[in-house]
Amino acid sequence: MYDIVIVGAGPAGATLARMLDSTFNVLILDKRNFDHGICPINKCCGGLLAPDAQKVLGHLGLGIPKNVLVGPQLFTVKTLDFDNHIERFYQRHYINIDREKFDQWLVDLIPEHITCHFGVQYKKYRLLADGQIEVTYTHDGKNHTVKTSYLVGADGGFSLVRKQLGQGQKLQRYASIQEWYRVNDLMPYFTTIFDKDITDFYSWTIPKENALLLGSAIPFRNDVTNRFQQLKQKLIKKGFPLHTCIKREGAYIIRPTKTKALSYGKDQIFLVGEAAGFISPSSAEGFSYGMRSGLKLANAFNALERTLTRQHYEKNCRSLRQNISVKNLKAPFMYHAFLRGAVMQSGIFSMKMNGQHHAAP
Numbered sequence: 001m002y003d004i005v006i007v008g009a010g011p012a013g014a015t016l017a018r019m020l021d022s023t024f025n026v027l028i029l030d031k032r033n034f035d036h037g038i039c040p041i042n043k044c045c046g047g048l049l050a051p052d053a054q055k056v057l058g059h060l061g062l063g064i065p066k067n068v069l070v071g072p073q074l075f076t077v078k079t080l081d082f083d084n085h086i087e088r089f090y091q092r093h094y095i096n097i098d099r100e101k102f103d104q105w106l107v108d109l110i111p112e113h114i115t116c117h118f119g120v121q122y123k124k125y126r127l128l129a130d131g132q133i134e135v136t137y138t139h140d141g142k143n144h145t146v147k148t149s150y151l152v153g154a155d156g157g158f159s160l161v162r163k164q165l166g167q168g169q170k171l172q173r174y175a176s177i178q179e180w181y182r183v184n185d186l187m188p189y190f191t192t193i194f195d196k197d198i199t200d201f202y203s204w205t206i207p208k209e210n211a212l213l214l215g216s217a218i219p220f221r222n223d224v225t226n227r228f229q230q231l232k233q234k235l236i237k238k239g240f241p242l243h244t245c246i247k248r249e250g251a252y253i254i255r256p257t258k259t260k261a262l263s264y265g266k267d268q269i270f271l272v273g274e275a276a277g278f279i280s281p282s283s284a285e286g287f288s289y290g291m292r293s294g295l296k297l298a299n300a301f302n303a304l305e306r307t308l309t310r311q312h313y314e315k316n317c318r319s320l321r322q323n324i325s326v327k328n329l330k331a332p333f334m335y336h337a338f339l340r341g342a343v344m345q346s347g348i349f350s351m352k353m354n355g356q357h358h359a360a361p
């Protein structure tokens with residue numbers, strides 16, 4: 001019998017587990033094994049820690065270990081606007097990381113009194129007559145059940161817990177594909193690509209050691225594979241070395257273009273991280289939102305224990321919600337071709353480059 005069962009040990013679930021008072025009896029489940037590189041399930045991700053995420057790590061008193069970092073570290077965003085045929089460079093400070101190692105590190109920080117069951121698949125929950133929740137998960141094809149007072153869905157953008165709560169339909173979903181290419185010449189930029197023929201969101205390239213990662217978030221209803229191929233051909237024409245593909249991966253990504261897409265849960269069931277809809281609608285930055293919402297729920301549990309309600313947690317998340325509203329206000333300057341063209345044309349905040357790779361698209 002547990003006080004809290006958390007489904008998902010990504011940045012949101014791992015932060016929640018770490019920050020809960022030791023008085024709670026907690027179980028955390030994940031389908032990944034977190035077995036230091038042996039697990040076949042990888043999280044598809046760009047692996048860039050934006051300044052907001054760096055700030056949250058600082059706030060949590062954490063510094064990233066060396067083994068989580070990958071080269072090159074990036075100081076420049078190169079923006080290619082195919083709609084307006086403009087290219088600009090901007091100074092930004094990202095930390096380039098190995099996503100699996102980052103998640104592994106956060107999991108390693110979970111205190112020993114928390115029970116971790118990894119390599120298991122959450123299946124369903126059932127409300128019992130005595131007010132408890134029965135949680136079913138599978139391990140090696142066998143069903144297991146546990147009882148808990150509270151259930152937390154920290155199971156990401158395709159959250160099964162959220163779906164089972166009947167709140168999944170509020171979300172605007174994108175399919176993202178990432179391909180990894182072996183390269184010799186690393187372009188030391190995070191490249192963001194805007195092209196309305198491909199997506200109304202954006203595409204990107206990120207250098208990672210001896211590879212260049214090409215990704216795009218494409219509206220789910222569109223012909224995702226064809227659009228991704230079109231994007232690749234356009235970039236090859238521009239000289240991007242996208243020839244030797246060494247890995248292909250995909251994931252859903254959500255975009256909370258309205259705060260009503262956010263869901264905090266219901267009764268004794270709570271949602272955190274991307275499962276709740278917490279991710280930047282303008283950049284798809286999700287680490288800071290995952291960790292912050294995990295922390296907000298932990299603080300709410302620690303303060304109120306068994307009297308915690310969804311309304312308390314929702315109130316605690318006010319700053320996160322406001323943050324998403326501000327990003328949505330900013331979005332037209334990135335995603336409306338005319339406005340973006342005007343901003344980029346003006347050159348405001350951009351930097352001059354001495355190196356190569358800066359011909360207009």
Ligand SMILES: Cc1cc2nc3c(=O)[nH]c(=O)nc-3n(C[C@H](O)[C@H](O)[C@H](O)COP(=O)(O)OP(=O)(O)OC[C@H]3O[C@@H](n4cnc5c(N)ncnc54)[C@H](O)[C@@H]3O)c2cc1C
Nearest residue numbers: 008010011012031045046047048122156273274286287290
């Ligand atoms: C292609 C792509 C690139 C991205 N790049 C970046 C980036 O560079 N920087 C950034 O800040 N954000 C990025 N994001 C967003 C970021 O990855 C997420 O917002 C962030 O990981 C959300 O954290 P989370 O803990 O809420 O969910 P997740 O990290 O998705 O963790 C959910 C966990 O739940 C587990 N799980 C799911 N279902 C089950 C189940 N049924 N049973 C058991 N376990 C389950 C999963 O294994 C996973 O460990 C990217 C997203 C995508 C798709």
